[in-house]
Structures are given as structure tokens and as C-alpha cells.
Amino acid sequence: MLRLVGAGVMLTVMADTTATTLAVGVLRYAPAGAGMPLGDLVWLTSAAFIPIAALLATAGRWADLFGRRRVLAVGLVVFVLGGIATVTVEPWSYVLAARAVQGAGAAAMIPASLGLLLGELPESQRRGAIALWSSASGLGCLLMQAGGGWLAATVGWRALFVPDVVIGVALLVACAWLPPGRRAGAKGVPDVLGAWLLAAGIAVVVLAISKAMAWGLDVVWLALAALALLGGALAQARHHRLPAIDLALWRRPRFVWGWLATWGFGALSYGLLTVQPLYLLHLGYPMLEVAMWLTPTSVAVVVTSFLAGKVVKRVGAYGLIYAGSLLCGGACVIVLTQAGPTVWGLVASVVVGMGVGALAPGTSVATTLAARPHQYASAVGAATMARMVGGAVGVAVVSVVIDHPFMTGPFAGLAGALALCVAISVLIGALALTKITRLRPDPGDVMIKVPRRLLLELRMTLATVAAEADALLPVETRTPPADPYKDPVPRPRTAEPGPLAGTRGHTH
Template sequence: MTVVPTRAALPDRAAPAIWSRRRTILLITVTCGASALIMGDVIAATLILPIMGRTLIGAGASTADLQWVVGAAMIPYAALLTTCGQLADALGRARMLVAGLILFTAAALAATAAPTLPLLLAARALQGAAAAAIIPASLGLLLAHITLTRRAAAIGAWSAAAGLGGVFMHSTGGWLADQLGWRALLAPSVLISLALVCAALALPSAPSATGPLPDLLGSTLLLAGIAALVMAVSKGQHWGWRAPLTIGCIGGGAALVMAALWRSARHARPALDLQLWRQPTFALGGSISLLYGAVSFTLLALAPLLLHQVWGIGIAFVGLAIAPISAGVVVTALLAGRVIRRHGPRPVTYAGVLVAGAATLWVLAAAMSDQPRLQVWIPASALIGCGLGAISTGASAAAALSAGAHRYASAVGASMTARQVGGALGVAAATAILQQPPLTGPLPGYSAVIVALIVLTAVTGVLALFIAPPAPSTTGASTPSPSLVTATPDLSPLLTAAAPFQQQHLPRPDLYAIAGALVNATGVLLAHHRTGTLAAHPPLHRGGHPTGLPTPGSADTAR
């Protein structure tokens, strides 16, 4: 029997609107809070690196071992991101978000209380797996319950929240570590995620999708393969590149990745969408995302070590000194949309390459001279952040828009996976270079890593030249794509208004000339560095380590 309420029984007209506003505020708070939580946790891990060697559980561990505090979370995040997004669609985004937050809370609590380094790394790996569930579920849930006219603003808020989470942790993390120790850097993740769990239980639920479950075995194979390859890169110098253990990790990792690719080619919901990677335009954007991850995550992991252990900046101020990077990323990502609307992602990406590359060269020059280093670092890091923000938003736009209107979500997930894989490999390679620098002169380890980052940035710029420009509009002005506004769960608001790409054009020769000049400048700098002509002072050696890192047992390891 159907009961038809009378007019008197109907609630006040304002009540549904008030509840709708409250529910929307709760939804935005939880989803944006989840985005800020994950980024803040990543930044906290990078701030742990400079002080972990002086702690009880980190004493005696090498730099290659300590970098796993960052890498242990990045690898499962990269391998499980696509699968968790598919599970969120199949099981319900709200359920997936709550489950991910609960797992993240438990893992963060375990990491905070971990008595040994292996237990800490295991807890960090669980945090990475939880993050892979939280990120796609939070953004998917947000888009599913926000009206069409407000989705652009919602995506912008969700994107900016991640940057603000990084700024917050950079601003406060150094003080927390200095006053309370490294565990205090992980404690905010426990408290914030617990609060988000309580709030997420009140989120609206949506009907789950039907269809086959994602390829869990393929994701497991991909996870194990990436972990083995990263282990080989990080420990190859210590084990020996011809050692059976190194060869076994390389061969085993490659075999596991190939097995994951084989399953992905045959599964209905694969761990890797190979159809996307077969498209040249997406492969270009995905390659840029891979290089961006290698450069950005390596910079975030390297900067605290350089500032604290080499330049002597107190740990309480290290986070504040790195905050301009996060702030620059946020500001540039929010401003890049207007340029991409009119000209596409190519000029934004390329401008970001030039700015980030020039600023990194500035830092390298300061590291090898007697310039006031902190006075150079602050403006240079802000420029690096602006450049990285432009590269990030441009690469996301290029990858997503090349996939077609019906595959934006898959393209963004694949692009984010490539970014995380690049970050894990980049951080591992950087720690290997720090231990056995290929260069000589002042700060050989750090100089070699910075030169490698400049080269990677230059390669990114060359690839950016081939990004297709937007299709010319018949009305003389670019028009936002309504389907893009409705369907794009990207990390940047620029995608909500960018026009789809229809043609592939060759870049102009003057851009090639600029790219060549940047590569040539890097080569000249490297050649002079090898001959020692750029050295303004003798190499800095502290505690017996050629990079300036204190070795266990040296005087510099004591507080």
C-alpha cells in the first residue's frame, strides 16, 4: 500500500534544502580531507628521512634502507590504484572509502608505535594500500553526489586540498619532529583519519555497479614486480650489480611485471589498461607523468636531507624551508586552467619544464659555491614548485584528454599509477647515487642527483613538444567540453574546462631550439663539474661519507 502524505504532513520546504547543504558540506569535508590526509602523510615520510638514522630503530641502517619509509607506501599505492578504483565502482564508493580510512587509521597507528624498522616498513606498505583505496573512492564519491554545475569547483577544492595538506605538514612537521621526535610526524595521520572515519559513516551511499570483479591476481603480480625492481635499484650498489641477489630481483621483477601485463591483456577489468597505453597520445602523456613522478618525489625526498644534513639547517625549520614547493604547486595548478583552456596543455607543461629546470640549476650552482644557500633555496624552491605544478597539471590533461570522453577516469588512474612508479624508482635511484656518487667535486652525491633530475626535466620538455594542441574552434574561441566536466575525476580543475584534442601537430622549431639549449647547458655543466672547474671550495666530507651524510657511529650522528 502506498501512503500519500498530506500537505500538513510534508516537512518545511527549507528543511530538505538545509539537509542537502549539510550533506554536501559533509561530503566535501570528508573527500577533501582524505585528499589532504594522503598528501600530508607522504610529506611526513620525507621529513622522517633526515632524522631516522639517529633514532633507535634506524641506527645502523643505510640510506638505501631508510628510503623505504617513503617507497614502501608508494609501491602498493601505484600497483593497486586501478584495481581499488574498480572495486569502488563494484562494491560502492562510500563503503570503499570507509574501508580504506579504517585500514589507513590502523596502519598509521601501527607505524607510529612500530618498535623496529621492518615493522615500520610493513605498516607503511599497508598505508600505501589504504591510500590506493581512499583516493579513487573519495573523488568518485564526490563527483557522484555533486550537481553538474558545481563539479568544476568541487574538483578544484579536492585538488587544492592535497596541496594544502602538503603545505600544512611542511609548515608544522619540522617543529613536531624537533620537539617530539619522528613518531610525532605520523601521529596527525592517526587522528585525522580517525575523525574522517567517523564522519564518513554518515556519507550517502550509492548503488554499486555490476560486472566482473577486477583482476586481483594481476595487481598482486604488478605489486611484487615493482617492489623487486625498486629493491634492485636501491640495493644494487650495496649488493653488487652482478650479484645473484641483484640479478634475481631484476629478473624476477621483470618476469612478474610481464605476467601482470599478460593477464591485463586478457582480463575484462585488468590491473593495467593496455588499450590506453597502445594509443600514442596517451603513451606520451603517461611517459611525462612517469618522469614527473621521478623528478618531483625525488626532490621532495632529497631536499630534507640536503637542507638538514649538509647545509646544517635545524630540523625544526627544514619543513618551513620546503613549504614553498607545495605552495607553488597549489598556486600554479589553480592558475594553469585558463592557459590550457585556450592553448592546450603543451605550453603549460613546457613552461613548467623551463621554470623547474632553471630553478634546479640555480640550486645546483648554490650547492657548489659559497652563495648564501638558504637565501637562494627559498626563491628557487618556490620556482621549482611552480614548475612542478605546471608539469603535473599539463601531464594530467594530456593523458586524460587523449583517451576519449568515455575513458577519462581510466586514463587519470593510469597516469597516476605511472607517476607513483616513477617516484618509487626515482627515490631508489637517488639513494643509490648518494651512496656511490658517479661524480667528483663538492657534494658529489647530491650534485649527481640534481644533474640527473635536470636531465630528466629536459627529457620531459622534449616530450612535451609533441603534445597535441587543442582543435581549432569554429567560433574562434575554445569551448569547454560538457562531457569532460561531468566525467573527469582528475587531480586538477583545469580538466573541467579543457577542450578535447582532435589533431596531432609537430611542434615549432624554436621550441626544439630551447629544448636543445637546456640539454646542452646540462651537458656543459656536467663536463665542467667532472673537470672540477666549477668547484668553489674543496669537497665537503662529514662523518666519513663522500656525500656529507654522517655515517653510523660518527660524531655527527649524535644530537
């Protein structure tokens, strides 16, 4: 049940994200959204990304403090209510508000589900659980792409959000059979002010990125406000007993490196997820055929994520990250050389799925297992926050480049977006390669290096002490000298009866 609910949460969140990108594509070329620029339509995605990115770190911290099952159940309730509102309300502003509510629910669901999963499983099964949790995101994307095209073509774009509501209700019922999850046991009032400052700061950052082209230099004031808010959250964390930000995580270099890789993965994956349907719809393909073209990518994500869980112990998390970035960048280069959908384009879509399937578990393992067991939900929240902030950046930049291309040709905007994806892939690969070649232990994982000369001196000293102690014993109880070549491990003496025989404790 733990694995089922944990995978179901990630499946639902990714299906919801895929439904949003499909809905943006449908509205882009439908009468309902014909008069709206792509930057405004993309807010269907950004409206959910902002609260997810803003609340993930705080939600993960609170899940560790107050119970992971409790936070998971609250998140599911909020997510379901937001989904119902998205399907039923009419004004566009209300739709965006409902998407924001869903994002707040997802922010609680994600860290609580994986934190509960890792906290209840033995250490030998945690990497496999992370791989299952990551591959479920590809399965959610696959199912939505396979059935979402039919829903959008026959019912309408709002029907894309109905499956999320149904699965969310089923997961909420299944929470009754889950263990409550470990709690940190800390007493006191949580840092509510720090949580609000952190959420507001991240929300302002995402807003500034999304509106950079539309608002011009005015976003500078937003950037300054974001710095002030984040600085206040850090100041609160340094002095509060139960801070909203777990500063101990950020003192671990392994976590910081994984966080950076996760940020790049979010920008790359969500940027590609936005470009793919827009590219095919731009060519005039109907929604059902678009879904068929996207299905191989999702199949490759599911299969590769499952296989990556088997090999992560051999190649390491950063080996997977390097391979995934290489595959994604190479696939984008292949697409840039094609004039339209071809066999090579289909091969490239499969390679993209393989790359994302390697990056998802690689980044999850690199960040989550860098934390202590009592920090799992906090680490998941902070890492997924990086992924969502990166995703918001990727979606915003891709939409800006498509509307304001810097390249020439019939597909100038889409080609520019793919070129940016290649650049992000190169950065992720360089980061992973740097980490592979420059491994350093964390401050909490101290490795003591002793020179061989000191070890030999210690061995001689111990041998001298043993010889002097043996000389003080009666002749009949002495241990014969051991031959280091025949018997390198000395045999223990056999206990003999003495004045202390029969008393408690050792007899010699």
C-alpha cells in the same frame, strides 16, 4: 562534501609522504638512525611506495566496478590502522610493515576519491575539481612542513604520522554523507589472479630499482621475474571478462602520453622532495629552520595549482606540463650555482614550487580526462601508479647518487642529485613539446575530413533535389527561390490544411 573529502584524501596522502621524507632526514642525523645507511632509511618511504604503486591500478578498476565510496571507506580504514601501527610499534621491520599497510590503504583511497568526485560532477566543473584535488597535495605538504618540524623537534619522528591518523578518521566519518558513486554494472567474478600478478610485478620492479646498487647483478633475476608477472597479468586481462587492467585505456594515445608525463613528474617531484631537507640538514640547520626554508615551496605549490586550474582550458594540459618542467629545471640550475642557502636559493625553492604546482594538475588532466566517464577511477589508479613508481625511482636513484657521488666537491652527492633532476625536467619538457606540436586524435575520437570539392558537389546535388521536389508541388505551395547572399538559410514552408490535417504526425 565531495570536494572536501576528495581534497582531504590527497592532502592526507601528501602529508604522509612529506612526513616520511622529514623522518628520513631526522633519522639520518639522529642517534636512532646514525648506524644505518641512507639506502636503508629510505625504505621508510619505499615501503609505502611499493604497495601504492602495485595496487593503484587494480584498486581504481575495482572502484569503477563495485562502487567508489565503498572502496574509499575500506582504504581509509586500512590507512588509519597502518598509521596507528607506525606510531606504536618498536622494531624497525614492524615499522616498515606498518608503512606498507598504509600504502595499501592509500592505493584504494586515491583513485576512489577522484573517481567519485569526477563521476558526480558535471563536465564543466571537472577540470576545476582536478585542480582542487591537485592543489590539496601542496597544502598537505605545506601543513606538514610547517608543523612537522615542531613535532619532530619536540616529540620525535613518530609524531609526524599522528596527524594523518586523525584526518583519516575524520574523512572516514564524512564518507557517510557521500553518494555511493557510479558502478559499471558488470556482473561476474573480478580477475583476482590478474590483480595479484599485476601487484606482484610492480612490487618486484620497485624492489629491483631500490636495491640495484646493493644487490648488483642479482637484480637481473628480479627484472626477469617482473616481466613474467606483468606478462601474466596482461594475458589475464586479454581473456577475462572483468580484467584487473583496463586495456581500453591503453588503446588511447592521449592516455599513454599523459601516463609517461606523470611517470616523469613522480620521479622529479619525489626526488626533489628528498633532496631539499637532506641538503639543509647537511648544512647543520636544526629541524625547525629546515621546515621554515621548505615552507615557501609548498605555498608556491598551493597557489600555482589553484591558478593552473583557471588557465588549463587556455593553455592545455601539456602547456602546463611544459611550463612546469621548465620552471623545475631552471630552479635546479640556480641552486647548482650557489654555495649554500642564499636569497637566490630561496627564489629557486619558490620556483620549484611553481613548477610542481603546474605539473600536478597538468599531468592529472592529461591522464584522467583522456578516459571515458566509466573509466575515471581506473585512469586515476593507473596514472597515480605511474607517479608513485616514478617517485620510487626518483627516491632510489637520489639516495644512491648521494651515497655514491659521480661529481666532486663538498656537496658532490647533492649536486649530482640536482643534476639528475635537471635531466628529468628536460625529458618531461621534450615530451610535452612533442605532444603539443604533434596532436593526433584518439581512435575513439574520429575526425572526418571532407574535401571542399565534395562539399560543393553535395550542395549542388541537394539544391537539384530540392528544385525537382518543388516542381512536383502545386504552384501555390512552392517555395520562392532563396537568395544565397541575402537569405542563405531557406525558410520552412507554412503548413496548409489538407486531407491529413488533424491526424497525428507532420502535415506535409
